[in-house]
Amino acid sequence: MAFTAQTTYSTGSGSGPVSLSMTDVNSDTKPDIIVALYDQYTVGVLFNFGNGTFHAQTTYSTGIMSYPQRVAGVDVNGDSKPDIIVANNNGNNVGVLFNAGNGTFLSQTTYPTGSSSYPPSASAADVNNDNKSDIVVANQNLGNVGVLFNFGNGTFRSQTTYSTGNNAGPTSVVLVDVNADGQRDIIIANYNEGSVGVLLNFGNGTFRPVTSYLTGNNSKARSVSIVDVNNDNKPDIIVANYGINNIGVLFNFGNGTFGPQTTYSTGNNSGPISVAAVDINGDNKPDIIVANYNANNVGVLYNAGDGTFLPQTTCSSGTTSHPQSVSVTDINNDSKPDIIVANYGADNIGVLLAN
Incomplete structure (x- = not known):
């Protein structure tokens, strides 16, 4: 699979885009872009025209000096419209912006994650089987994850925390059932410790103590993705090891x-910082897509078919672009997965269409 040279969409001078979420926010069946603008203290929304091009962004405040670092688009109030959940790193909170119904968003409501918690990541899914999307947040500086249960109307209880290890430094969190019991478990990348952690769900939204898997000395595990890569119906872990310039795959x-x-x-000094796993060449086997922050490119590692991967091929994201987040979805309705990347150093979103 080949990709076009990227087309870019400005997020504003000095905005610092660091995270992407792709979801249809205005009910036109076309995936739109939600982006966290770290240095502007806002989240931006770019509507999809339908052909893979995008409107100029509309921004929404996350609070002065909040430094929003991770964003997700999930319906949390049961109206079938995706809302915005954002981890505000310097705000020490998680923000929720409700979708007004047409893809515009209400002012943010925040939920504290603890003094000096500095949360870099949050994810939302039902973890206690009440059909309401809950929030799980990585509190990097406190070495824990927080679980905030949804009351059902999109407001949330105070967090319950679970240790990820002394000074582990969790930076990425995903919610996937990894032990086939029908309950979503917590999987985290621990930057300081150099590990991935797994907290299994008891079934009621409480979690077992973390089990950690080391990813190498000074690996600085930064991002995780969970998918079955070897066709055994068991979701495996893929981790971006920023400090040692590689991708790790852990079989379940x-x-x-x-x-x-x-x-x-x-690649040497590549700095892999964000990872996604999607079949991009149509062989029904998930491939690895990675944003290489220091190398200013996006890498693709094709699945050989047995859960091993071919050497990386790369697509430029621009000189000094420093891509910090990557997402893969079909944005122009041609049934081919496209690559979308947040270029922190260039203050833009890059779109690479699949040929």
Whole structure:
């Protein structure tokens, strides 16, 4: 699969885009872009024209000096319209912006994550089987994850916290059932410790103590994605190891425990910072897509078919672009997955269409 040279969309001078979420926010069946603008203290929304091009962004405040770092688009109040959930790193909170119904958003409501918690990541899904999307947040500086249960109307209880290890430094969190019990578990990347952590769900939204899997000395695990890469119907872990310039793959034994990682180079001093796993060449096997912050490119590692991966091929994201987040989805309705990247250094969103 080849991709076009990227087309860029400005997020504003000095805005610092750091995170993307792709979802249809205005009910026209076309995936739109939600972006966290770290240095502007806002989130931006770019509507999709339908052919893979986008309107200029509309921005919404996340609070002065909040430094929003991770964004997700999920319906949290049961109106079938995706709302915005944002981890405000310096605000020490999680923000929720309700969708007004036409893809515009109400002012943010915030929920504290603890003094000096500095949350860099949040995810939303139902973890206690009440059909309401809850929030799980990585509190990097406190070495824990917080779980905020949804009352059902999109407001949330105070967080309950679970340790990720002393000074582990969780930076990325995803919610996926990894032990086939029908309950979403918590999987985290621990930047300080150099590990991925797994907290299994008891079934009522409480979680077992973390089990950690080391990703290498000074690996600085930064981002995780969960998908079955070897066709055994068990979701595996893919981790971006920023400090040692590789991608790690940990196979699932089936009970929610994992084998040691196998690593794949992303290039000397590449700085892999964000990872996604999607089949991009139509062989029904998930491939790895990675944003390489220091190398100013997006890497693609094709699945060989057995859960091993071919050497990386790269697409430029622009000189000094420093891509910080990558997402993959079909944005122009041609049934081919396209790549969308947040270029922190260039203050833009890059779109690479699949040929």
